[in-house]
Amino acid sequence: MATLSPDARAASPQVVGVRLGFMTMLGRAYPRLVAANREPDWIFYEVALPLLQICAFAFVYKAIGAPKQYIGLVILGGGMMAFWANVLWSMAGQLHWERQSGNLELYLMAPSSLLWILAGMAFGGMLATAIRTVVILALGSLLFGVSYALTLSAVPLVILAFLFSLIGLYGLGSMLASLYLLYNREVWAIQEVIQEPVAFLTGSYVPVRALGPFVAGFAALIPLTLGLDAVRQLVFPGLFRIFIPAGWEVGILAVLAVLFCVGAAWALTYIERLAKVQGRLSLKWQ
Amino acid sequence: MSSPPSQDNIPAIQAINVKRVYQARGGRSIGGTKAGKTVTALDGVSLSVARGEIFGLLGRNGAGKTTLIKIFTTLLAPSGGQALIDGMDVTREVVKVRQRIAMVSGGEQSGYGILTVREQLWMFAQFYGVPSKVAHARIDELLAAVGMSEQANQKVYALSTGMRQRMNLCRALVSDPEVLFLDEPTVGLDVEASRAVRDYVRLWMSQDLRRTVLLTTHYMFEADELCNHVAVINHGQLVAEGTTADLKRGLQEHARFQLEMAEWAPAFTDMLRGRDGVVEALTEQHADRTQLRLALLREEFIMPTVASLNDAGARILTLRRIEPTLEEAFVRLVGDEAEAEAEGGH
Ligand SMILES: Nc1ncnc2c1ncn2[C@@H]1O[C@H](COP(=O)(O)OP(=O)(O)O)[C@@H](O)[C@H]1O
Ligand SMILES: [Mg+2]
Numbered sequence: 001m002a003t004l005s006p007d008a009r010a011a012s013p014q015v016v017g018v019r020l021g022f023m024t025m026l027g028r029a030y031p032r033l034v035a036a037n038r039e040p041d042w043i044f045y046e047v048a049l050p051l052l053q054i055c056a057f058a059f060v061y062k063a064i065g066a067p068k069q070y071i072g073l074v075i076l077g078g079g080m081m082a083f084w085a086n087v088l089w090s091m092a093g094q095l096h097w098e099r100q101s102g103n104l105e106l107y108l109m110a111p112s113s114l115l116w117i118l119a120g121m122a123f124g125g126m127l128a129t130a131i132r133t134v135v136i137l138a139l140g141s142l143l144f145g146v147s148y149a150l151t152l153s154a155v156p157l158v159i160l161a162f163l164f165s166l167i168g169l170y171g172l173g174s175m176l177a178s179l180y181l182l183y184n185r186e187v188w189a190i191q192e193v194i195q196e197p198v199a200f201l202t203g204s205y206v207p208v209r210a211l212g213p214f215v216a217g218f219a220a221l222i223p224l225t226l227g228l229d230a231v232r233q234l235v236f237p238g239l240f241r242i243f244i245p246a247g248w249e250v251g252i253l254a255v256l257a258v259l260f261c262v263g264a265a266w267a268l269t270y271i272e273r274l275a276k277v278q279g280r281l282s283l284k285w286q
Numbered sequence: 287m288s289s290p291p292s293q294d295n296i297p298a299i300q301a302i303n304v305k306r307v308y309q310a311r312g313g314r315s316i317g318g319t320k321a322g323k324t325v326t327a328l329d330g331v332s333l334s335v336a337r338g339e340i341f342g343l344l345g346r347n348g349a350g351k352t353t354l355i356k357i358f359t360t361l362l363a364p365s366g367g368q369a370l371i372d373g374m375d376v377t378r379e380v381v382k383v384r385q386r387i388a389m390v391s392g393g394e395q396s397g398y399g400i401l402t403v404r405e406q407l408w409m410f411a412q413f414y415g416v417p418s419k420v421a422h423a424r425i426d427e428l429l430a431a432v433g434m435s436e437q438a439n440q441k442v443y444a445l446s447t448g449m450r451q452r453m454n455l456c457r458a459l460v461s462d463p464e465v466l467f468l469d470e471p472t473v474g475l476d477v478e479a480s481r482a483v484r485d486y487v488r489l490w491m492s493q494d495l496r497r498t499v500l501l502t503t504h505y506m507f508e509a510d511e512l513c514n515h516v517a518v519i520n521h522g523q524l525v526a527e528g529t530t531a532d533l534k535r536g537l538q539e540h541a542r543f544q545l546e547m548a549e550w551a552p553a554f555t556d557m558l559r560g561r562d563g564v565v566e567a568l569t570e571q572h573a574d575r576t577q578l579r580l581a582l583l584r585e586e587f588i589m590p591t592v593a594s595l596n597d598a599g600a601r602i603l604t605l606r607r608i609e610p611t612l613e614e615a616f617v618r619l620v621g622d623e624a625e626a627e628a629e630g631g632h
Contacts, residue, residue: 014385014415015414015417016415020415023412023413024412028409030401030412031409035398035400035401038400101395101397102394102395102396105359106396106410108361109359109361110413111381111415276361279308279356281361
């Protein structure tokens with residue numbers, strides 16, 4: 001057995017701060033980006049199943065003779081809903097799971113803040129889900145022959161709406177991830193309970209305006225709601241009465257994104273301290 | 287890892303009167319305000335490990351070993367006292383401490399099964415800011431050193447328990463830590479894998495004198511094989527500390543020796559019984575030789591005793607000192623398994 005070569009022993013200049021943070025983020029994003037797409041079975045679970053769900057709604061709209069664009073709404077909703085599922089199962093529940101596997105301790109022991117790990121999970125999840133969403137949108141639109149009326153001038157706003165709602169959504173997921181560490185066993189139950197109602201609330205399958213101002217106002221707290229509404233307004237102009245103008249929605253989304261990210265950082269710091277005092281970072285001692 | 291100049295007289299690992307109390311977990315309490323029973327896992331532990339040492343912390347299940355390691359690795363707050371790595375407080379200089387430590391636990395399931403071994407190690411290297419080029423060179427060499435070069439591109443989920451633990455060791459070392467914590471690293475491994483882990487730890491230590499290991503184990507032979515210094519912990523308190531030889535000798539009332547003789551005459555026995563310093567002399571006849579076991583008041587009595595046996599015409603073939611095993615020393619200190627269970631019962 002040889003001793004480490006000069007190359008391997010080369011004292012790595014101590015990487016710190018944001019640079020280390022980015023390396024940490026990329027490291028953690030890797031399993032989601034590369035490894036998760038290696039096996040083709042995701043196409044079935046993450047594309048075929050959502051498409052089926054979209055089909056169900058699409059056929060209802062077809063049956064009642066709604067305009068084709070309504071099917072477009074549903075397809076958009078279904079595509080965006082992939083992000084919500086990803087946030088719930090792969091962000092909010094993730095730290096809980098990482099604790100069970102022992103990863104949480106190793107992540108905490110590393111010199112970067114745990115926030116960068118969460119950022120990596122979010123980044124990887126977002127990109128991986130974006131691939132799925134694009135496939136869902138393309139296939140769905142082809143299948144039902146939906147055309148979109150997006151004007152070039154609306155493109156920047158669509159991009160912003162999309163970005164801000166994703167940042168907000170993943171910020172919310174990170175915040176939940178920390179809070180879930182407080183609860184030990186109930187997590188999966190919570191997940192089950194909130195997944196479908198949120199799909200409904202955020203208006204994935206019906207325009208959010210149809211829910212009435214109170215429910216819609218509450219639903220607007222979930223960044224997906226306004227993001228989806230804004231994108232729908234811009235992609236199908238004039239199709240339905242406007243709840244809040246898209247420009248406003250994008251503004252609110254930006255605020256939500258900041259709030260949730262700050263909230264996530266706060267929750268994480270709080271939980272880490274609490275967990276260290278209470279001895280809750282691992283489950284293995286029993 | 288390039289380190290700020292660390293003076294050599296500062297211990298690599300130091301605990302000063304460290305205490306840790308857990309709230310016993312009854313039902314579910316949020317925020318931990320529920321009054322309830324407490325468990326004192328560490329009750330004022332002080333120890334100090336010099337740079338370059340492999341230090342063994344020995345104790346039965348529940349003695350407090352893991353709790354102490356978690357405190358040193360910044361994962362758990364001490365309820366009292368102070369824990370230091372290279373003179374830096376683990377609760378105040380968290381990042382600096384984290385930059386130079388690593389930990390491997392027995393039965394560790396860390397990482398992601400869908401990654402290959404190489405990808406997994408690379409991922410952890412990223413968390414420590416190791417540039418990819420350096421990381422890959424290290425990964426190659428670490429894997430070769432623990433005998434798993436062939437598994438480099440295998441998926442983590444497909445590894446056997448033994449291979450997995452070798453990988454975990456590489457995972458800890460890929461950041462080139464100065465202080466390594468091993469919490470029962472060979473628990474549940476087969477003989478070959480345990481040996482691979484122990485061998486590599488020893489080799490790794492020999493490659494750089496600034497490195498330090500704190501190992502917990504309840505396998506005494508493992509501690510005996512790897513450690514220079516050990517401490518025994520029981521119910522959250524250190525009950526002994528020293529070199530393994532100190533510990534073994536400490537419980538020997540008399541110096542014991544075993545001699546093989548070519549032939550035996552009853553006169554020898556009489557001669558021995560009358561001698562100063564001889565507490566006990568037992569013989570055992572074999573076909574071609576006689577085994578003589580001596581208990582002496584002190585070690586110094588052996589030379590004169592051997593001399594007078596020679597004078598009496600005895601032919602001594604071999605002579606060796608009998609030392610108790612670390613296991614025996616350990617049992618003397620903390621009681622045997624049955625006692626431990628009886629204690630837990632009341
Ligand atoms: N997170 C925890 N919450 C409550 N009690 C704990 C926790 N971790 C350990 N203990 C208790 O503290 C004592 C010491 O445990 P531990 O440090 O794991 O011992 P060892 O590693 O020597 O087996 C045991 O009685 C154990 O049950
Ligand atoms: Mg333990």
